Amino acid sequence: MISSQNPSDVNEAKSTMAANATTQPNPKQPEPVSTGSGSSNGASEGASDTLGATDSAIDGAVPSDSTASMKSGSEEAQDQAVQLINDFQDINFLHVMCIFCGAWLVIWTARRLLPLLAERSPSQARLYILNAVPIIRLMTMSLAILWMFPIIFNVTFENFLIIAGGASVAIGFAFKDYVSSLIAGIIAVFERPYRPGDWVKIGEDYGEVHSVGLRSLCLLTAADDLVTVPHTRIWEENISNANNGERTLMCVANFYVHPDHDSNAVRDVLQDVAMTSIYLEYSKPVLVVLAEVPLGTHYKVKAYPFDLRDQFVLISDLTSRGKEAIASVGGKPATAAYAESD
Amino acid sequence: MPADESLRRIGWRVWRYFEKEEKDPFIAAKSLKWAHRKKLDSIAAPPACAPITAEMQQTFAEWSEEEEPQRWLHLVILPPSDRNNVMQTWASQHGHEILKPPSRESLLDPEADIVFPDWNERSLIVIPRLERWFLRHRNGLSHVRRLLNYLAIHRRRCVIGCNSWAWQFLAKSIHAGRLLPSGLVPNAFDADRLQTWLMELAAEEGHADHVFRLAEKGSVVDSNYFAKLAARSLGIPWVAWQLWRRALRLGPSGSQRSQQKFPDERTIWVSDVEVFHVPRDETSPALFALHALLIHDRLTASELDTVVPAVNASQILPSLVEAELVELHNGEYSSIPAAYPTIRSRLVDAGFPKDRL
Numbered sequence: 001m002i003s004s005q006n007p008s009d010v011n012e013a014k015s016t017m018a019a020n021a022t023t024q025p026n027p028k029q030p031e032p033v034s035t036g037s038g039s040s041n042g043a044s045e046g047a048s049d050t051l052g053a054t055d056s057a058i059d060g061a062v063p064s065d066s067t068a069s070m071k072s073g074s075e076e077a078q079d080q081a082v083q084l085i086n087d088f089q090d091i092n093f094l095h096v097m098c099i100f101c102g103a104w105l106v107i108w109t110a111r112r113l114l115p116l117l118a119e120r121s122p123s124q125a126r127l128y129i130l131n132a133v134p135i136i137r138l139m140t141m142s143l144a145i146l147w148m149f150p151i152i153f154n155v156t157f158e159n160f161l162i163i164a165g166g167a168s169v170a171i172g173f174a175f176k177d178y179v180s181s182l183i184a185g186i187i188a189v190f191e192r193p194y195r196p197g198d199w200v201k202i203g204e205d206y207g208e209v210h211s212v213g214l215r216s217l218c219l220l221t222a223a224d225d226l227v228t229v230p231h232t233r234i235w236e237e238n239i240s241n242a243n244n245g246e247r248t249l250m251c252v253a254n255f256y257v258h259p260d261h262d263s264n265a266v267r268d269v270l271q272d273v274a275m276t277s278i279y280l281e282y283s284k285p286v287l288v289v290l291a292e293v294p295l296g297t298h299y300k301v302k303a304y305p306f307d308l309r310d311q312f313v314l315i316s317d318l319t320s321r322g323k324e325a326i327a328s329v330g331g332k333p334a335t336a337a338y339a340e341s342d
Numbered sequence: 343m344p345a346d347e348s349l350r351r352i353g354w355r356v357w358r359y360f361e362k363e364e365k366d367p368f369i370a371a372k373s374l375k376w377a378h379r380k381k382l383d384s385i386a387a388p389p390a391c392a393p394i395t396a397e398m399q400q401t402f403a404e405w406s407e408e409e410e411p412q413r414w415l416h417l418v419i420l421p422p423s424d425r426n427n428v429m430q431t432w433a434s435q436h437g438h439e440i441l442k443p444p445s446r447e448s449l450l451d452p453e454a455d456i457v458f459p460d461w462n463e464r465s466l467i468v469i470p471r472l473e474r475w476f477l478r479h480r481n482g483l484s485h486v487r488r489l490l491n492y493l494a495i496h497r498r499r500c501v502i503g504c505n506s507w508a509w510q511f512l513a514k515s516i517h518a519g520r521l522l523p524s525g526l527v528p529n530a531f532d533a534d535r536l537q538t539w540l541m542e543l544a545a546e547e548g549h550a551d552h553v554f555r556l557a558e559k560g561s562v563v564d565s566n567y568f569a570k571l572a573a574r575s576l577g578i579p580w581v582a583w584q585l586w587r588r589a590l591r592l593g594p595s596g597s598q599r600s601q602q603k604f605p606d607e608r609t610i611w612v613s614d615v616e617v618f619h620v621p622r623d624e625t626s627p628a629l630f631a632l633h634a635l636l637i638h639d640r641l642t643a644s645e646l647d648t649v650v651p652a653v654n655a656s657q658i659l660p661s662l663v664e665a666e667l668v669e670l671h672n673g674e675y676s677s678i679p680a681a682y683p684t685i686r687s688r689l690v691d692a693g694f695p696k697d698r699l
Binding site: 124247272276282313321 | 482483630692693
């Protein structure tokens with residue numbers, strides 16, 4: 001008669017018995033197991049009933065070695081399937097800690113060192129270096145998890161199903177938004193709607209992608225505000241990326257001129273204003289477009305800076321010198337009509 | 343903004359540190375004396391453009407004699423920092439008419455008159471420096487536009503010289519490339535050509551008996567040194583010529599190791615090729631100023647502020663002069679030829695639009 005305080009003890013007992021039955025049947029072998037169990041109650045009795053059936057099965061296996069082998073193998077697999085986590089004495093915690101710390105160190109170094117390196121390297125390489133940060137982080141984390149998982153968990157197909165089921169419930173109820181952000185973050189690494197160094201507009205926020213984390217990205221706006229935006233925004237909103245990984249982006253300077261003027265002359269001087277800007281990228285086009293609007297004539301000067309970080313100074317340069325140029329050819333700024341009060 | 347130089351400096355210091363640890367120079371740099379100008383002129387006499395003018399004459403000799411040439415205009419794109427006025431020297435040597443640029447003051451006046459020569463003449467006319475015909479300002483492009491329009495209409499042989507940075511700017515700003523889609527570029531000076539030329543210069547002045555030895559190793563300068571010089575100078579003869587002159591040193595007096603070893607020869611010591619540094623502080627205005635100087639060849643401080651507005655670029659000029667990147671001559675600042683490779687490298691690293699040769 002074997003009794004146990006919990007099912008795992010029972011399983012251990014069964015496993016030991018099955019192994020013994022396979023190698024060399026020995027009726028005395030279960031005895032050490034029985035010494036560990038002392039209590040006797042309703043639950044244990046129920047368990048003993050089950051075990052009684054198991055015992056009979058083991059007894060029945062004695063005449064045939066092959067049958068015993070088959071049955072014991074299936075039971076061993078069943079035992080392993082139930083055991084999700086490896087025995088503590090089998091887990092090399094030092095190994096796990098080393099992997100964890102190593103991964104953390106790699107990620108921390110990449111997040112600290114690469115932006116520093118990017119700021120000090122030639123501008124052509126800046127965005128490439130910055131873009132490597134989220135990729136390195138994702139790869140390092142994936143590698144670390146894949147490495148640590150079999151050390152901690154007893155990896156079987158059944159266990160996978162159990163873990164997946166449990167995780168699904170947990171995610172479904174408790175961590176839905178968080179996991180959604182994580183998945184969106186992984187997709188963002190591959191789809192690249194934004195990368196570190198890009199200038200993007202998400203909702204009302206426009207700024208440089210300062211960093212891309214697991215759950216969110218940080219935008220550094222022109223007002224020097226750091227805005228944290230969760231990756232989940234890519235599910236529901238349009239992401240406007242001004243440079244899309246390139247070193248430059250289009251800048252637009254707007255001018256509203258009173259309709260009574262020589263538009264060709266204004267267009268020519270604005271073209272020269274853009275062409276003589278010290279921030280201009282030569283390989284990109286310069287365009288001056290105009291349209292009539294209720295306020296007057298709306299001129300847009302479109303140009304590219306050679307360094308996208310100069311976008312605001314380029315617009316300021318174009319605006320400042322453009323106003324002077326428009327005035328030099330007789331253009332006057334358009335002003336909104338106003339009503340005099342009584 | 344443009345990239346920081348700190349990483350480069352750290353790398354350079356580390357390199358120098360280990361280099362110093364590993365190598366024991368043949369003769370200490372401190373014991374060598376800078377060669378004075380007279381001595382330098384006798385070893386490497388100016389102008390540093392004779393091979394280029396000869397090359398140009400070879401190129402244009404037949405064309406200038408043709409009755410009905412296929413092309414009336416030729417563009418010669420030269421590297422910047424040409425202190426020898428290559429085009430003007432060549433034109434003067436062969437008696438070609440030179441079209442002088444308008445004064446800088448008049449360039450900002452779009453209505454100012456330009457005196458053009460008689461375009462019905464058959465002889466060759468030379469415009470030595472197109473970069474002197476404009477200022478990078480919204481009012482500073484009218485003269486060069488008018489000049490190119492004249493050239494497009496009239497049928498007279500004309501050779502236009504322009505530095506590579508200015509041409510890149512003009513090709514963008516006024517689409518000068520439509521009139522002159524392709525330019526001629528002098529052949530770059532490789533190690534062999536450089537060695538031959540510099541040794542010929544020394545021999546011309548009666549210094550054929552001089553022996554040029556590397557201060558680092560004590561060995562006679564060889565093709566490896568000239569290969570390094572050619573690479574560092576980007577194949578530009580006047581840059582290599584100035585780097586070469588700045589590397590020449592006179593030996594120490596007294597019973598030094600060198601005199602014991604080479605008692606019967608007249609040794610000129612050659613130090614390593616000089617390296618320049620852009621001032622660490624205020625890198626951005628410095629680069630904007632250097633870029634403007636390359637485009638315009640030379641500028642006064644006020645002209646610099648005109649073409650680089652809102653940066654106060656002229657304030658950085660004293661530190662650029664101190665760093666030996668820029669020199670002041672007759673009130674005008676220009677980049678030093680020997681420093682051009684460093685300047686170019688820094689501008690390219692910072693993403694500035696660069697020249698093409």
